[in-house]
Amino acid sequence: MNDPQTGPRWTPDFADPKHEWRRLFSEAFGTFLLVLAGAGSSVVAAATHQPISATAAVAAPALTVLAVILFMGKVSGAHLNPAVSVAFALRHEFPWRRVPAYIAVQIVGAAGACIVLWATFGNVGHLGATVPGHGVSDLQAMVIEAVLTLGLVSTILGCASGAQNVGPLSALAVAAYVGLAGLWSSPVSGASMNPARSIGPALVSGDFSHLWLYIVGPFAGAVAAVGVAFVLRGAGGDAQAAESAQGDN
Numbered sequence: 001m002n003d004p005q006t007g008p009r010w011t012p013d014f015a016d017p018k019h020e021w022r023r024l025f026s027e028a029f030g031t032f033l034l035v036l037a038g039a040g041s042s043v044v045a046a047a048t049h050q051p052i053s054a055t056a057a058v059a060a061p062a063l064t065v066l067a068v069i070l071f072m073g074k075v076s077g078a079h080l081n082p083a084v085s086v087a088f089a090l091r092h093e094f095p096w097r098r099v100p101a102y103i104a105v106q107i108v109g110a111a112g113a114c115i116v117l118w119a120t121f122g123n124v125g126h127l128g129a130t131v132p133g134h135g136v137s138d139l140q141a142m143v144i145e146a147v148l149t150l151g152l153v154s155t156i157l158g159c160a161s162g163a164q165n166v167g168p169l170s171a172l173a174v175a176a177y178v179g180l181a182g183l184w185s186s187p188v189s190g191a192s193m194n195p196a197r198s199i200g201p202a203l204v205s206g207d208f209s210h211l212w213l214y215i216v217g218p219f220a221g222a223v224a225a226v227g228v229a230f231v232l233r234g235a236g237g238d239a240q241a242a243e244s245a246q247g248d249n
Helices: 011-015 017-048 054-076 082-090 096-121 138-160 169-189 195-205 211-233 239-246
Strands: none
Touching: 017 054, 017 096, 017 195, 054 169, 082 096, 082 138, 082 195, 082 211, 096 195, 138 169, 138 211, 138 239, 169 211, 195 211
């Protein structure tokens, strides 16, 4: 029920720090759905012997990001990505004390998606692991991951800022960037841009051979994006951005 003066009656309890579990569940569930779509294309293709086009493989996680931001962005901020959580904290728009738990549940959600794929289809398609493309070195892939994440986090920080005031349209911008990045760069690095996305398959499969670049690259890109945001909009701490990053329900 709604109260015309105070809004939904559940809002005070929902915003209570004791109910942080709601936001953590939201991050775990959202990351689960994202990785299920991102890793699932490789696994399903290998299990069914029906190739999935590169365009479809790129569109699936992009559309998942769009849906997740729209249906739960108000709950947790829909970071779905450790690099995003760190970037918001560096901009003083998300409390550092909440970052470790966000990162932990994002990884849990990612691993959970890979466990579901493994239990359903078996250990096929490398469980959707992100690896450098044929003839691409780890260093080259790391640089591309850093540059891609620079663009992704710049898009997220910019859309969250009160200077842009785009509201729900931010979901379209972020999803469009995810799709655009994947269309041209997935053959190089898999266009992960998300440490949790890459950690999930690595944890479940036990193959950590290329994982370092999918951690170093995205975090380096996120830090660079914070620097770009400072140049574009000055110091962080924007009230609207903080609301977007932390959820306002």
